[in-house]
Amino acid sequence: MSYPRIAGTGSSLPERIVTNAELAESVDTSDAWIRERTGIGQRHIIDEAESTCDLAERAARNALDSARIDPATLDLIVVGTTTPDRIYPSTACRLQARLGAGECPAFDVQAVCTGFIYALGVAEKFFRAGGVGRALVVGADTHSRLLDWSDRGTCVLFGDGAGAVVLEASDSPGVMSTHLHADGRYEPLLYVDGGTPRGAGHIAEGGAYTKMQGNDVFKVAVRTLSRIVDETLAANRMGKVDIDWLIPHQANVRIIEATARKLGMSMDRVIVTVEDHGNTSAASVPLALDTAIRDGRVQRGQVLLLEAFGGGFTWGSALVRY
Ligand code: UT7
Numbered sequence: 001m002s003y004p005r006i007a008g009t010g011s012s013l014p015e016r017i018v019t020n021a022e023l024a025e026s027v028d029t030s031d032a033w034i035r036e037r038t039g040i041g042q043r044h045i046i047d048e049a050e051s052t053c054d055l056a057e058r059a060a061r062n063a064l065d066s067a068r069i070d071p072a073t074l075d076l077i078v079v080g081t082t083t084p085d086r087i088y089p090s091t092a093c094r095l096q097a098r099l100g101a102g103e104c105p106a107f108d109v110q111a112v113c114t115g116f117i118y119a120l121g122v123a124e125k126f127f128r129a130g131g132v133g134r135a136l137v138v139g140a141d142t143h144s145r146l147l148d149w150s151d152r153g154t155c156v157l158f159g160d161g162a163g164a165v166v167l168e169a170s171d172s173p174g175v176m177s178t179h180l181h182a183d184g185r186y187e188p189l190l191y192v193d194g195g196t197p198r199g200a201g202h203i204a205e206g207g208a209y210t211k212m213q214g215n216d217v218f219k220v221a222v223r224t225l226s227r228i229v230d231e232t233l234a235a236n237r238m239g240k241v242d243i244d245w246l247i248p249h250q251a252n253v254r255i256i257e258a259t260a261r262k263l264g265m266s267m268d269r270v271i272v273t274v275e276d277h278g279n280t281s282a283a284s285v286p287l288a289l290d291t292a293i294r295d296g297r298v299q300r301g302q303v304l305l306l307e308a309f310g311g312g313f314t315w316g317s318a319l320v321r322y
Contacts, residue, residue: 003174004127004135004167006322007069010062011163011290012055013044013277020156027152034156039253043159043278045144051085053094055162056140059286060095063164069134071099076135077106078123080115080282082311083142084108091140101136111182112190113249113310115139115282116163120306120318121178127169138164139282146192148209157251158210159278163286176319177235179228186220186313189213221251221309222258228307229262232317238303240264245298249308250274250284259307271297281310298322 019042020031034040046055056079064071079092086094092106111118116139126132140162147155167175194207225248233239240263248256250273260270271292273284280287285306292298300322307317 002127002130002169003172004124005170005174006165006320007168008063008065008067008166009164009286009290009293010059010064010066011161011283011287012058012062013161014046014050014055016045016047017042018045023156027150027155029152029156037254038157039272039274040156040278041275044161046142046160052081052083052140052142052162053085053091053098055142055160056081056091056095056138056164057098059140059162059164060099060136060138063136063166064099067166067168069166069168071101074101074134074136075104075132076123076126077101077104078119078135078137079108080111080119080139081108081141082110082112082115082281083145095138111282111310111314112312113251113279113281113284114308114312114314114316115141115310116285117178117306117308117316117318118180118314120165120175121180121316123167124175124178127167133169135167136164137167138162139284139286141281141283143210143279143281146208146210151209153214154210154212157279159280161277161280161283161287163283163290165286165289173321176321177232178316178318179231179235180316181228182312182314184312189216189220190311190313218252218255220313221255224313224315225255225259225307225309226262228315228317229259229305232305232319236319238319242303243305244269244302245292245304246270247285247288247292247304247306249310250277250288251279251309284308
């Protein structure tokens, strides 16, 4: 059987940084409240002229460079995104054309903040089925385009970005297992109302804004992520002590701390980027992964537990030997 192993990673953030203090000039909030309740200090916000695919392309090129892989040799491209440049073609098809990645299958998956884990899970199944030797998996979102900037309950939480991994077939894992779930009955707690995104920076008439019952989402997220940690360890007959790094979705440091407590892990074995990036939706896990690989914390051979939770509700995890 063929497993995917991570051959390279990359990421990309828009240049513009928006601090908590800047947001406090336009909505009734404060740096102290945002830091205490979420752990967020700043976020990167995309300019009008740029798009999700621009971020995805930079992250993908970084990942391909670090893997030393020619895009023309890719067999598959999967992009997790909820903020595509266009309704169609998919961001993955646009990315394929820009990278010169031949005629390999290319498609998006939409699972909001779990988008990257879903994309990784789908790619993993292609490898296991055989026939795919190299894949590019991207999580990219410009969630700032789905925000009502007068709603302090949501506008302080999100940022924009992209992260990517290049996977290569290997006889041994690699990605050991992925676990994907959804429960559509929770839609009223987290959804986008109104219109549909229309190209870079443009929202169709009527607006399209994230609506969230934050406190209720928080409680379900903590409960659900605890469960998926157990499921992932049991599926691999592993214990909590076997995990070297927890690389969680970066929505709220208090959710991350609760999952780490469940694993009995001290926070110095958890990758936390939420302070600098905010919640970058599908980009958050691969951005955190790339950050920790590039700064030398994550080393070859270590076991990583990746997890995410988001709108849908969707949630998922991946156990990876890097
Ligand atoms: O990644 C996708 C999934 N999303 C998440 O995982 C987000 C999960 N939820 C959260 O992270 C947290 O629930 C929030 C950060 C959104 C909110 O924190 P909380 O501790 O759950 O606060 P809360 O919603 O219970 O609100 C507490 C108070 C309220 O005021 P009152 O009613 O007690 O007077 C809010 O109006 O905080 C108020 N509040 C704010 N105050 C200052 C809400 N947002 C803000 C704000 N600044 N930005």
